[in-house]
Amino acid sequence: MLPKNNNKIILLAGATGYLGNYIAKEMQNRDLIGRLIARKPEKLEHLKSSRLTILKAEVTRANTLKGITENVDTIISTVGITRQKDGLTYMDVDYKANLNLLEEAKKTGVRKFIYISAINGDKHKNLKILEAKEAFVDELKKSGLEYTIVRPNGFFSDMKDFLEMARKGKIYLFGNGEQLLNPIHGEDLSKLCLDLVNDTIKEISVGGPDILTHNEIAELAFNAYGKVPSIWHLPDWVRKLVLWSVRKFTSISTYGPLEFFLTLMADDNVAMRYGENKLQDFFLVEAQNSK
Template identity: 25%
Template structure:
């Protein structure tokens, strides 16, 4: 089966492409920059130039394709807006996939998108879900809510570098999941008829609060965290400021997501039905504890090795100085 992956250079998209290749699929990736996507070609994927916001570039990318996995979203720093990429780009892709008679369409949305009509990204995701369901395509919608990979930059690295961990006071606990596991569900959806024309949550086994994550990182690293708590009012003010400038609209729309976090309601969902439908074993899913433990064990070992090398070099330098001092002069 030939598979087209959209958003393959992103945190989740690259794991989907990797998983598909590992399972023997013929993978094609729609990319805006061949240079940034060079690693995908090295893995064995076919790269085709294209842009969701340029409908004319999509039919060539879809030629001979049996299935599409759509994991693209606008980045905060993109020149294109969320509305252009996540809405119009998705509509363009769905229409092109329909015209190309694509057999399966997997869409990565966000958990509870329908509950927040005032948050631009979530409202757009909800609208795309509805548009896809009405398109006539054979679809599956997956709804994650947070990636384990994001915890490294948000919690682990600041702690190791002695910097502040920024936490919103009322942040909602979140059921994070490893992007590799989400990719497993995306590829499995292609094989299981029970997942057709349905939506599924794809989240971790439990929701973790910021304080729980900080305590876990402290335990695993043996270090104390510096915490800076940010009131929601500051985030709201920042969003208002960024809305004044066109080049910061994406940032403003992303900051609106703080309204979801500020509710304090856990971002989590039952996964029993999902695991049953996909035929996957919950025990094979990476937990927050195991993911962070593996990270800290690896990084702490590296830090010890670097410290040892540093001490060794200092000792050699010191020994050299001592020899020079004791060397007889004529």
């Protein structure tokens, strides 16, 4: 890692989202100078300080971004949607909104752009969510700016589906459940994102400290509720049938996230191990809070 510089302005887009909120809090912890942009800035008022400025802007509307990157050294963007809503598509948000930011950055001499995509995004460009993300990645790579593409594994928050099934008494997995992944907590990833401001690495895939099988994640979910595991394994053809069906008979807004999760669940998704937060601890807290 190169030396840190606390006097450079960091612009954070997507601060009201899961990861963005953790990055904003970490900026505050490190006493960094930053600008947080949001469509509804009141959601970020608790972060406002002499070092962090809250600005109203909509990344999907380029005219609201004029001048917002003046004197900014680095942009960090977590902008993206899992489910299409408000009439906006993946291309509107994951691609075009980030492109709006990039175009403004080029006009004002921003040095670096850090963009959060998803693990193996470059290998699954056929998926609607990743098609849009990686289309922006291609634009960023030829922009002339310094950049880092961060491809995180699933977030701990994405693992709540395991907890919900465990709460109901059964967890259903596709195949033998031995596929590997190492999900990461947003708090850990936020620290890495800010460390990357002064790093020269171009692309990085990252996950949490523990590499687990789907079966092991299911067991952790049951343990969090103090229940005996009841794990049901469905043949992989069921996954493929569901995947075909949602693509055939539903809209992109419905099948987009399902297509993404059903495809990635079939393979190992293991990235560089990073961070300190443990999934078992996260599950225990979530289970306790749900009682």
